[in-house]
Amino acid sequence: MTDATPPQTAPHPLLDPGACASPNPAGVRRIAVLTSGGDAPGMNAAIRAVVRTASHQGIEVVGVRRGFAGLHRGELGLLGPRDVANIIQRGGTTLLTARSRTWRTPEGRALGAKYLREWDVDGLVVIGGDGSFHGAHFLQEEHGIPVIGIPGTIDNDLYGTDYTIGYFTAVETALDAVDKLRDTGASHERIFVIEVMGRHAGHIAVDVAVAGGAEEVFIPEDGKPVSDVVQTVQESVAKGKRGSIIIVAEGYAGGAQAVGDAITAGTGLETRVTILGHIQRGGTPVASDRILASRLGEAAVFALMEGRRGEMVGTTCGQITHTPLHVTWERSKDVNRDLYRCAKTLSV
Amino acid sequence: MTDATPPQTAPHPLLDPGACASPNPAGVRRIAVLTSGGDAPGMNAAIRAVVRTASHQGIEVVGVRRGFAGLHRGELGLLGPRDVANIIQRGGTTLLTARSRTWRTPEGRALGAKYLREWDVDGLVVIGGDGSFHGAHFLQEEHGIPVIGIPGTIDNDLYGTDYTIGYFTAVETALDAVDKLRDTGASHERIFVIEVMGRHAGHIAVDVAVAGGAEEVFIPEDGKPVSDVVQTVQESVAKGKRGSIIIVAEGYAGGAQAVGDAITAGTGLETRVTILGHIQRGGTPVASDRILASRLGEAAVFALMEGRRGEMVGTTCGQITHTPLHVTWERSKDVNRDLYRCAKTLSV
Amino acid sequence: MTDATPPQTAPHPLLDPGACASPNPAGVRRIAVLTSGGDAPGMNAAIRAVVRTASHQGIEVVGVRRGFAGLHRGELGLLGPRDVANIIQRGGTTLLTARSRTWRTPEGRALGAKYLREWDVDGLVVIGGDGSFHGAHFLQEEHGIPVIGIPGTIDNDLYGTDYTIGYFTAVETALDAVDKLRDTGASHERIFVIEVMGRHAGHIAVDVAVAGGAEEVFIPEDGKPVSDVVQTVQESVAKGKRGSIIIVAEGYAGGAQAVGDAITAGTGLETRVTILGHIQRGGTPVASDRILASRLGEAAVFALMEGRRGEMVGTTCGQITHTPLHVTWERSKDVNRDLYRCAKTLSV
Amino acid sequence: MTDATPPQTAPHPLLDPGACASPNPAGVRRIAVLTSGGDAPGMNAAIRAVVRTASHQGIEVVGVRRGFAGLHRGELGLLGPRDVANIIQRGGTTLLTARSRTWRTPEGRALGAKYLREWDVDGLVVIGGDGSFHGAHFLQEEHGIPVIGIPGTIDNDLYGTDYTIGYFTAVETALDAVDKLRDTGASHERIFVIEVMGRHAGHIAVDVAVAGGAEEVFIPEDGKPVSDVVQTVQESVAKGKRGSIIIVAEGYAGGAQAVGDAITAGTGLETRVTILGHIQRGGTPVASDRILASRLGEAAVFALMEGRRGEMVGTTCGQITHTPLHVTWERSKDVNRDLYRCAKTLSV
Structure with missing residues (x-):
């Protein structure tokens, strides 16, 4: 049921503890970030990590409100480090989220791409589940805008990461x-x-x-x-x-x-x-979700700086991994079979 | 809708802070306690208060398991102060509760009365809602066993007390x-x-x-x-x-x-x-429920010692009150109309 | 120890459930609100209630940031009903609070009064404890600006109310x-x-x-x-x-x-x-604090509309009461002696 | 600082989902279990898992109260599956724990070994931190009683497991x-x-x-x-x-x-x-601690059945691992350096 092929694991060249500003081979100057699909506790921690990591690297961040629906309507605005103060502990998403039928059409995505170009954005970070990753995938395919996905869904059903934010x-x-x-x-x-x-x-x-x-x-x-x-x-x-x-x-x-x-x-x-x-x-995210979101938010910015695109950042055995977006939904991640068996034994 | 007649309020002659053992005009030596109807957080705190107050006054306590169902089946046993240690913070009821059809019959209640007499019990404390008080009322009417009710129900729908345990x-x-x-x-x-x-x-x-x-x-x-x-x-x-x-x-x-x-x-x-x-x-009872349960548990024992019977102990404006059991279900307690109005105004 | 004289209890002429806009004999058009002293959970719910009740009555609200310190520095700004959305569940105070030495001087208070007059304010609501009420009292004495206090302190040590917000x-x-x-x-x-x-x-x-x-x-x-x-x-x-x-x-x-x-x-x-x-x-306020804060916030606006001044709004036995500010600190409120005794008995 | 040598990882021959009773090459018939050192949330879940796994495999369990202090005083008793019902969610340890100076002496340990032999125990499971593992290690060295350690300490400072119970x-x-x-x-x-x-x-x-x-x-x-x-x-x-x-x-x-x-x-x-x-x-253990404790409790019983001794069971990347007890305290486990760096960056 589970595909045994592991997601691609790469050491992080940018994770140099001594470096204040990391190498930026892709020359990223400004990125956008949005949340999409069902909300999940920890999304705000991920937004915060994206904004603050970027800021620390001298990169500007544009926040998109209401997910892809807001993107094709042009609901964009700059987000600074202070704008994400005091949100790490909040449930839901301060960038809001929405379902969008328009985004499923090429015309809708073209509108979104136009706004991203107008804002001079070098890449987009999408925080959401597999539906959101589909939307991001097509945006990149059709308009060449580099996208990086961050797994944000309570269901933990994405291949390529041990855990998803909110789970x-x-x-x-x-x-x-x-x-x-x-x-x-x-x-x-x-x-x-x-x-x-x-x-x-x-x-x-x-x-x-x-x-x-x-x-x-x-x-x-x-x-x-x-x-x-x-x-x-x-x-x-x-x-x-x-x-x-x-x-x-x-x-x-x-x-x-x-x-x-x-x-x-x-x-x-x-x-x-x-x-x-x-x-x-809902609810205040627990520590594990805030920590995961903080690490993945940072990793997403680093990924764009490295020139990565069309990938989801995740963690496997505590290490950051990168998985092509389409793989995240094509393969399925089985439940922990040891636990499944254990559940039964321990209720004797 | 609400009946304006207040429940009977009586100063507590037994509440003498200096007294270690209080006067016991009714000569109570042993009492029984049970929980009945839907469980409510704080019932354990009430059980504990009944047992420990009684113990402090030199009175023995018999615990009845599974409410009236257990009473007519004879599930009785002595409860000492150490038996109720470390339960004040627990949800549910350690005495268990159950619905009983048999109790609704005179035969069922006669069986219960027989067990109470065998255990030489001078009174019964019933923790529950109005259904439970009905059951207690008939037991007293038919068999002369003094009963005192403690309001334990999350619905707060009993007349004669500002609040019920669990609410x-x-x-x-x-x-x-x-x-x-x-x-x-x-x-x-x-x-x-x-x-x-x-x-x-x-x-x-x-x-x-x-x-x-x-x-x-x-x-x-x-x-x-x-x-x-x-x-x-x-x-x-x-x-x-x-x-x-x-x-x-x-x-x-x-x-x-x-x-x-x-x-x-x-x-x-x-x-x-x-x-x-x-x-x-469910859940760990909040402080207000534990405090209310502690006070009412104590008051129920005092009530039996004073010779009261067929009454519910409650609190009105922070004072202990006593209300005949039948009044608790005959009259209805309205919701707080100020709050009801306020809910609407503040959502503007 | 406790003074037996009860705080003044008055029926609320304004609490007419049918009325949308209540009589406003004092002709209040605009009020200010601030939080002062130690923060307490529920202060945000009180701010929200003040703003929304006022808005419902056609009265404007000016928010003062950082308590009296902000008042004498002129940190004032209009607060609308949407500005207090989604804060009822938050700990701390969104208006901020601070200790102010300057406010203890007549010069400091004169500066504050000047700002309130500039903003054309008909009254001030102060949410805080007895130190804050002192500050409010002197402002009214010296400059004639009507003040109403809302008890906001976790210590519950104010005379004239059964409970304080945050307790x-x-x-x-x-x-x-x-x-x-x-x-x-x-x-x-x-x-x-x-x-x-x-x-x-x-x-x-x-x-x-x-x-x-x-x-x-x-x-x-x-x-x-x-x-x-x-x-x-x-x-x-x-x-x-x-x-x-x-x-x-x-x-x-x-x-x-x-x-x-x-x-x-x-x-x-x-x-x-x-x-x-x-x-x-800290922490998310529990229901009782949010409810108390909602009622007292509403009552404070009504009090100013009725022409009251120099009083604290509180609740006694669930009813809104008004107590002169100086009485709230001159008299002391004893602990619940029944509970105090009970604590000892039940630990047997 | 951290030693890079990984703990020994072994596939579990006993983890056959279809098997009801697993092979028991060591012929274990009865085991003992105790908690020792500082209490940690999840210890009760570990006790439950040890008892129920053993029971499921037809092995009896002896519970030792008050850790090594109780062991050398002979506080032992049989524990059945129903004895550990409804404890998975409780903080602390129902087997109690204590510090013991006597255990640090060979005489003290000889007394403990005597009791274990009297109870005809084939192995001992010790739930605790490194001090407890020292005590277990010497018991095995001196008296040949097979011991298996389960890491239970909030500090997460044991080498050989990614996480410890309670952390x-x-x-x-x-x-x-x-x-x-x-x-x-x-x-x-x-x-x-x-x-x-x-x-x-x-x-x-x-x-x-x-x-x-x-x-x-x-x-x-x-x-x-x-x-x-x-x-x-x-x-x-x-x-x-x-x-x-x-x-x-x-x-x-x-x-x-x-x-x-x-x-x-x-x-x-x-x-x-x-x-x-x-x-x-203190406090109700969170899901991650209950799950970890459930898995490690099961693994400890399996380890004794396989004939393992003098080892700690742990998890590394979600897999059960076994590490010699002395290694758990000789090597040190570094903090997550990525997180340590991240903490600083994200507070910009």
Whole structure:
């Protein structure tokens, strides 16, 4: 399922601790930055890192508001280091984000390119998920504007990086909800079926299942039939467990409701289905997301300075990596299978 | 709607700061305690206060597990001061709770009374909501066992006390979710319709609306038509507000989904409906709930010692009050109308 | 210790739910607002409420930056309803605050008055503690500018209001720290002595002691000798308690360090002294602080419209009250003695 | 400073997803587990994982209370899967921990070995830091009892694992405090000097500095003179920054107080020194710590089953690794130098 080919890893020639201004072979003078797609906690930390790294290197930054929708409408403006003060801890994105149908047309992208040229921009940093990277890819293909992607999505479903910005916070938010439901579940000896985000990927679900001590977890990557849960619940009751927690990724066939219905049909036990929904997108980013965003924001600016284009910056084993944008969506990143197995064993 | 007759307020003869053991005119030697109905954060703090106050007064405590269901099945056991150590900060209830159909029958209650007599209990403290108080009321009526109620329910819908245990924590939990959704709402300039708990009462909804800076709030106590929201949203958009938050109590006709549908039908704008659900019941209790629970737990023991029976202990303006159990459900407690009005004004 | 004379309570003629614009007998057209003294969580919610209530009534608002220091330097500017969007959940104060020596001189205040007259201001709302109210009082006395105070201080030490803005959040922050220390205290069976804020008042200390299940609490209002703690700790050890929590208000003679030293000297046991410090001032305000701030911000504008001056708005038993500024510092508000007693009983 | 030799990485023959019971070449029938040294959030999750993995493999578990101190006093008892229910989310350690001078003597260790033999234990899992690993190492050397270490310490200062259990939670707790102080720092335009844990290592300090947007960070690994901070602060003021955050690891010469004094001496500006202290040890563990603990607890049982001894289990790049115990303290793990550099750049 996962493609074993590793993303391209390159040592950073620019990461010279002694250097104040790094070599800038691409001669970058001004770059633009935007956030696109669903918001994710840590996007502001990434914006801040892009602006401040650039500033430190003598490069100007143009902020684009409302993602690609704002780009083709010309919502651009200079961003200085002080403009991004005191935003590292804020959820959402201060540059705003929006979905844009116009951007999916060549005409829309041509309009955006025109604005970028008017602003004399040498490259564009796009913070978002795979949909956003598609939009960036076509902009570069059609108009020759170098783009670098920063993975910003809570789902962690991009190939080429161990983690995406927002993922860690989403896991903590979902886990906090599970802890709360467990209080009630244990007090009432009830079964809670909890749906977490992840339309195509079970990363959040698996992490939350292990950390939340769940009895069972269902993810879209897996063909596990919903009927499996019935046996798990019956065994759990037989062992005398007080209350059960079942985690379901939203992309699993039928979602939490289907799982809850199956339990009731198969065991006669009452269940409580809870869909956590959009709260998983918000909130103050946790340290791991702010740190990841800070490193990737810096790496994106360095990448443009090195003359890179059409790539996503990411981290693999703590090292900065670069992956062609199209690879990030063509290949899929499997969930951590050790954890997936572990979730089950530890709920005995 | 609200009955203006105040609950009976009595100075506490037992609250003598200098006294180590207080007068015990009723000659209470041993009491029982149980939690019943939906769990609420702070119930453990109330259990702890009952046990430790009693212990301090030389009275023994019998803990009943699983509420009235456990009572008619004989799940009783002695609880000492050390048994309630380190639980003040825990959500849920360590005594467990359950719904019981059997308790609604005279036979069920007779069984429970038999166990209480076998354990030689002089009174019973019931921590729960109005359903639980009904159960307690009939036990006393039919079997003469003195009962004292402690209001433990997140809904704050009991007459005779300004606040119920669990309410403050539920408000914080809902508010935290609203803050998170606001991050996304502001970033995407979207409308969020958020359903909070409150089947018959809008207390949580009103507090959350004011504290969360919501544009509009819908509560069951009010006949406000759902169409009102359309104008609010249109004005809000006209003023250039980025994103809107609409709060709906679950008991409002149709709930959040109906409100979301009305907005879309009336304005053509997309909405996101989020039902917070059971997470509002869980979590570490906030200070206000632990303090309220500590005071009411103490007051319940004092009430039995004074010879009171069939009453709920509560607080009004920071003073301990006593209200006949039947009054707590016969009269209704209105939401804070000043706040309700304020919610609207401050979202201009 | 506490003066029994209640603050003046007045029904609000302006609180007519049906009225969109309220009567404005004082003919107020423009008001100023500033925050002063130590910052407190909820100050932003109060600023927002002042601005939006005024706007709703057709009154303009001038924001003064950096408190009285900014006022005598002329740091004034108009504040509209959109300027206070999305700040209700933020800690600190967006208007900034500062200590000012110049303001303590008649010349400094004369400069401030000049600016207020230049801006054609009909009244000033001061959000702060008793030091700030002194500054406001003299401004009104000397220059005739009507001032209304809003109690904003975490210490809750102002007479004339049950609670001050920031107090609830400070209690939660301190309690959260106590819960964390309890984890370690219980695991190591250690004694933690924790100093909370409160230079002259033990309100935070008493609340945290009850909610945190502390063994002992020391407050400045009380003459309890530090040696008392030795016996408490010895009894606690004798009872087999795992770990002890002792709460000390910073204003208690010698603070936490003195108490820790006394325990070690008297029992030979090791203690860990922790001074929570300024973290108690920060953080997202809890619901109770936002709600209080919203109500008091509204009440302050109404007070100026009614022609009130030289008063603090507060709440007593949930009702808005008005107290002459000098009374707020001349009389003292005792800690809740029931709670103080309760803290001790429940730690048995 | 860091030794480049990687810890030994071995594929897990036992990690066969299909296997219910794994091969057990060492024929392990019963193991013991204890927590030792300073408590760390996630220790309970590790205990749970050890007990449940063992149970799943048909191995019995003996829990030792109070670490090595309890071991030489014979505080042992069987632990079943239900005994560790509902502890994954709790801070501290339910097995308790203690420092033991007796254990540092051969006589003390002989006593402990005697108890382990009496309980017929085939191996011991020790959850703790390097002091605890020393104790475990000598037990194995002198008495031949196989020991496996699990890294549990908030300082993250053990060679042979990317992260230690408790580290992630400590970083979040410190960061939360920094966010709160920033509110006040920004409102008052003040300089906060914040001391975080780390007697010999700056891992927490560097993470918190980057995630907290600090202006400067001081760690024990670095010879940076305290005078450097004076220039940083002066530049920061010159740039018009509102408030500054300086992070100091407790092991940096003189700690936060020395840094604060240097700033005041060099710039004349007032500073606020805050020592976060023991709160960093407590609290509900974050997801990353629970997941790490779950994986390492499982790996420790597998290691004993494979016949491994005298090793610490850890993770490197997400893979389980094994490192001889003496190597974990002989080599030192450097802070992330990229992050250390990044902290400085991004505060421009």
